Amino acid sequence: MSLKMLPMFSLDFPKLYLILYKSLHLNILVFSFDSILDVNGAFCKITGYSKDELIGLKLSDIVSQESQEKVKILENKLFRKEKFDSSERIKFVKKDKSSLEILSYFKSFSYKEQNLGLLIGQDITYEEKYKVLFQTLKSLNQLIIQTTSETELFRKACQLFLQNLNLKLVWIGIPDRKNIKPLYVYGEDNEYLSNIKISLDESLPKGRGPTAQAFISGKIIINPDSRINPQFLPWKEKALEKGYLSSCAIPLKKGDQIVAVLNLYSSEPYFFDETLEPLLEEIQNNLSFALDKIEKIRNGLLTITAISNAKNWIIITDDKGYILNINDIVCQETGYPKEKLIGKHVSFLDDPENLIKIKDKLKETILERKERYKDIFVKRTKDNQKIILKQEIIPVKLINDTVNYVVLGTNITEELKLWDKIEKLKTQDLFTGLLNLEGFSRKVEEVLKILKTEGLLILLDIWGTSYINKVYGLETGNKLIKRIASLLKGAFKNNALIGRTAGDEFGIFLYNIKGTGTSEIVNLIKNFEKPFKIDTHEINVQINLGCSLYPLDGDNFKILFEKASISLNESKNKGPGRIVFFTKELENKLNSLLKAEKLIIKALEEELFIFHYQPYFFTSDLKLAGFEALVRIKENEKIYYPGEFIDYLEDHSEILFKFEEKGLEKIIKQIEIWKKLYLLIYLLNLYKILRLFANLLN
Template identity: 35%
Template structure:
């Protein structure tokens, strides 16, 4: 019968060593370690083929190895390599105490044994791999949901339960619409299904709802998986980004919103106006200065002034905010950016703005009333960007304020020219003071009654670089 069986393999350093054994061959393995290359089991490993030794006395190996085998009554042996993907990973060595226990005629049986062992080996590795994958999925902090082709949930990991607040019992057999928040359109879901049913991955940020009704956000990818039997399943893998979304929302508030009134600030209205401008529709920018706010702040205090600003902001949003955007862009200044169909419509909107702001405000029994100055610029006639429109509307507002309380002005190029000329003059005078460019010309003037010298008048000129 068989006296000894062992399994050998190479370690990471390419040393051929026993993995396990059964029988009386422990001393044999130790004694042949120095000339293992001669050992039939090692030869089978290297050649990746079954080697049969019917009679050890006739075995063509080193005499020392032959003596070692005969001394232990290993009179016949065979070696069966076990492969995976064409590469030998193990070799099975068997030693019998009878000559011709293993013969060439037994190779067919050995081939069947090899096939069965390789199948078992691969199956065992698959089971171990699946167990490892299952363990990784269970312990992962990522959201993992597996569904049938029709969307029926067949698997969820612990992270799904922790993030959503649902138990496994709640979810298995349900549809992912159980997480639906109502924040996505039908077009969004139509695109999702068209993509994954075509075999493509779908990636998006999902706004979902927990069991307790709270929103949570996932950065999620849905993968179509076709199994060997051509069954299709879908695996959803996601990362919880709820905290990041909330932080982003807070940053957006600080960046784009006015803390006193809660409406957009200048950066916010610039961003929103850019979206309207990109649609290439005619728009009007109204810059509105509240006439009388300084008096309210002085008589009633800053807190009452802030209350008035918040009330005006709410009125403007309620009356006009749905069709355009409303923001506070300076201490007493609001901006409204509104789409219009024709230029004349801007006059109607300006009247509405004045009417909304002009409604009385009552505080502790006293009646407060504001009026406005307004500067208006039109897109695309007065500029192709919000910054250009804001500059033109500011020029128009400045002209309106100079004209007096309650005045409004549309931007005209003549305003811009006068502003540019005034800016050039101020700049020239400042440079003349710094660089001593003034030249004084004195001219006498006389008394009429006796033609006596009455004094001198001075003419001041500035000498520029051209003289």
Template identity: 35%
Template sequence: KSTILETFLNVPFFGIAIYHNTYLYANPYFCKLLGYTLEELKKLAIWEIFYYEEDKEKIKKTVEKRLKGEYFFKSYLPITLKTKEGKKIDTFIFTGTIFYQNRHCGFIIGIDITELKKLQKFLNLLRETNQILIHCSFEEEIYKNILPIVWETLELKAAWINDKKGKILYCYPKDFKPSKNLIFTITRKKPYFQNINSYSLCIIPLIKNENTKAFLNLLSSEKDYFSQDILSLTIELQENLNFAFKKLNLIEKDLTLGKLAEKMEELLIIADKKGKIEYINPAGEKILGLEKEKLLKKNCFKLLFIPEEIIKLEENTTRFVTYHKPDKVKVILELKISFIKLPSKTKVIIIGTDLTKKLEFEKERETLLYQDPLTGLLNKSGFIKRCSDFLNFFKTPFILILIDLYNFSYINRFYGYKVGNFCLQELAKKLQSVLKDKEFLGRTEGDEFCLFITNITKEAIYEWIKVLENILNEPISYKDKKISLEWNMGIVAFPQDGNTVDELWEKVNLALRSAKNEGPFTIEIYNPEIEEKIKKPLETELLIKKALKEDLFVFYYQPYFETETLKLAGLEALVRIKRNNELILPNEFIKVLENSSYLLKFNFLCFERNIKKIKEWKIPISINISSQSFKSLDFFELLNHFKEILSQYPYFLELEITEHTLIENIEITKDIIKNIKSFKIKISLDDFGTGFSSLNYLKDFPIDTIKIDISFIKDLVKDIKTYYIVENLINLCRSLNIKVIAEGVETEKQFRFLKKLKCDYVQGHFLSKPLSEEEVKTLLKL
């Protein structure tokens, strides 16, 4: 059986040691605590088991006194010992002097308080962190303030916070950079301990709104520093931080709601069930025209005319009230009244929207929505709405007259948009001036006006046409300029042509389209045949679309020759559509093409193909240009696109225009031709003699060539007057240095007469029919 002494020496919770110059005895617990065997301890100086140098110096002095025989007791509460591995052990040590083995010795009893001290550090940390958390208002503030306290209190190597991706958000000390093997992102939501080499790491997930937001990392230089004994304390630290995040979340919500209430433009009142105002926002003060101090003394139900019945029912509702401010300004309010039932009372929430400006805005919006800003007339939406409103109340006969300004972009291009806008405004005034009550006018497109004329007979329609013709044909004066407009007109009648606005609008546009297909200054009154009439143009337009998409446009070239030598002088490009094995001639589609939206694409294709042939064949080629193309805004952009290659082949490209194109607006036409010739392009006047021919054209315009129309050539050999006209025309052109081409030469006799008259060039089937590209190549080889 063990003796009392043996039992005492083998107690497993305190260490006992006896020393003289070296350690003479140490019980098993003392050896285990320091990690030494008894033999190893006997080789150490007494003070070598102490961690700090200042403690070692104290111990040396105490040992000297004891070995000299001084009897005294001394305690060290606490003192840090050093294990064989260099680890720190916090202990309570009690020492005394004893007589052992016939000499004075020192006696040591020690208790390990490392875990106790560690627990104390964590308790201190919890107290300090709680104080910090109480005063923090922002998440970042918590992070920045908590890390230094954690680091200092627990005597750590470092502390940091990283996000779920491992990115370091905050670190203390600031110059510490955690290595990759120290960064963990765990899925568990409880604190987690990990030994990494000689370090000990505690990872505490930070939870916000039930999701892990980040990780607090505590790094100790001591292995096993974080033990199961302090797990509950780390959980408590985690709960405190998580609670702080919840508190911050509520604070953020309160601040957000507070700021929202302060900044919202609507009135916001929080009141009790008696109508006493507990809160009103700044917008509410402004809307009601009273200061907060005065409003808090008022009953909000009486102030805003809210009946008691609504309050008693406690049902959410909406009311519209008219409120008069102290300055007598009337305000229309939409009040949304809600009730929030709390355990002991009910709060009344009133949100009021000032509808006064909104109603004014609606009026302005309707003006913007339905009014044309340039002329002040109804726009298309406004015009159709007005027509619909009329039909809803009246069934009296009326007509719609839709007027389109033909090629109005031509005026914008050469006079500028300011002048174009002036023309539209002046025309709007003139049209408006002839309208009576219940009649109205709209600008339904950029260059389109529509009139609504009521109480009208069929005979009166023609009277209106005359009135409108007079207005449209009268030039508009702008400074020193007289600007003439071209136009088309479509007319539809109610109820003969339709019973709804949509039906009438569709048919008046069909009538206008039919008129536009016939050229400017054309009027179409709707009739059922129009739909059949425009069916063919619609089919032709689809053919044109297909030809562009599938590359069906082909060019044939009719040569013209020098009359004296019959040497090839140039080619006239003539377009065709090749569908399967059929060649569709231009008289089948050219008119529709010139009035369609595909004209620009076709012009580009025409120029591209024929300039390519000029480059390939090195021979002049002439292209027929429509009036619409000639005046188009895009025409000069097209020429600019090919400017470089045109400069390489000067005057090889010739543009053929008609007399009609010249006379549309002589002043503008001069400018256009001047600009065209700046690209080193020749101008040819086609079909000369078929229109209102004037010798002034030859004087006023820089024309390079005229083409005598086929009608003159046919009569040349059988009518002496025609002969003399052609003779004098050729002589005049020669004097003016203008070349002459006789087109439509069909017989040898016609050719001989033209040769006798010294006509410069001849063209016609007598000499050559239009040729395909392959046939032109063969001709060039001859």
């Protein structure tokens, strides 16, 4: 029975009440201006209250803020003993604090000289939710039709869900190594995400929440009540502070791969439950479809543009190959007028070199077997420019058994150029301008095929990227990534390939290096000694390096990358600022170089270099020929010999120059001392001789 039909019944009201009171589907409530007097079991069941808990409360005590005014008007009418007969949509607050919408028919009546109100209601909560969700799906479909980029899709979809579903927070996260990183965030207060972590490691509590499980399982995960859901415990306190009482996580696919998770947060507990799952799946399917569509558009846009703008060539020849007719596009693209081409042999337009390559196969197929022939032809324009044509030659048998030929051709010159651009897009990281992982691997493989010397693969990881993003913000974090990419491009000469292999990871392949490339690593580390200035922030960046050497550790990119990755993971496990080689002897050599660098810099600053002078003689008469200066470093009574630092000096010409300058100063000073000492000895000897001579005279 529809609620709209109730006022039409002329049945005695008390009798009608008794009939309706026992209904399992209609919610009955009797109230006065200051209290609820009676409720039926159906109303108790849907609200979660017992009858005793409701009796004595005011009707306005159990309705939401947005329905307060409507109910208080009715209570005031009862107080003033005014009559009413109306229908309203009233939102009630259930015992568990979730909301419930009831289509309510209100009628005043008199009982034992009391002016009372009767509520007969029908639960339309899910009907309203479905209506809103259907409207949202409709708007989403319109958005999908109009959207051609992922960024636009995600941003507008988040805003749509936030507004239409009256949510507190909507965000989309993507995988970032072992965590989920927020990419687009919309809501009243998005600082919540800066203070939490969502792991993809299921062995951790933070890897078993809705978002991580949705990404791992590919299924929609619903958190009906943040207050009691044990899987939501790691985020419970901060979520409740923000009023996030229920949520759901919807994994989004691109092809067969989960690429992101859409997260919806409501201020109502049980806003999301299993009854809504079909509609949530529809949202998931629509967004995944949109991602596939955008991906196809992205990959095929340039090609489609080229094909849509291309026009087919049509050339008709006689049985000997002489042109009988052509369409306008042939003239437009070759630059020849029609009258110039008609009567010419079709080969007039062909590039001679290309025609020589295919003439035997062309003759056999067309002239001897009279079959279709497809191939790529190179044509020449009037001004001798090349046109690449995808061409098919079709023999057409006429009524008189003669054969003419129809040549259909598509100009793919620009298309081939566009494909080159597409290939570049596939191999480039658009954010930094560096090679992406695929492009990096291809380029390294190309170099390895011709490399005659050793090569070094370095994987560089920025330590604490998530912390940087939380402290300074995602925008600053992104700027830092770009700054480091720019730094790496300028840090090496023409013997390096550089790529961005993951969100906060870079790959560097050094070739034609001296030795094992340890000196290049030392120079690389120096670039991170000073803080990076990003806008108003000065950010100290620590890095970890994992290295593998060609051909010692592997002879192809895959093996070298795997071993460098193993080294990088070991480096990160040891803490920030660590460098790990897959081959430990190289790691030890690097550590020695780093130690030598510190020692030499200190020796230059504090003048710790000392020289021992070793004389050498002429072999002919054993007379003194000169001295050899032997350098040492003396620090805190400890003597360091050349073998401990000479390799570093030889690899760093600017440091070697400073050392030679300092050493030369010391040697010159020593020679001056020797000169003075020699003069003194000479004068003493002269004095002794004069004294001796004087004594002899006496």
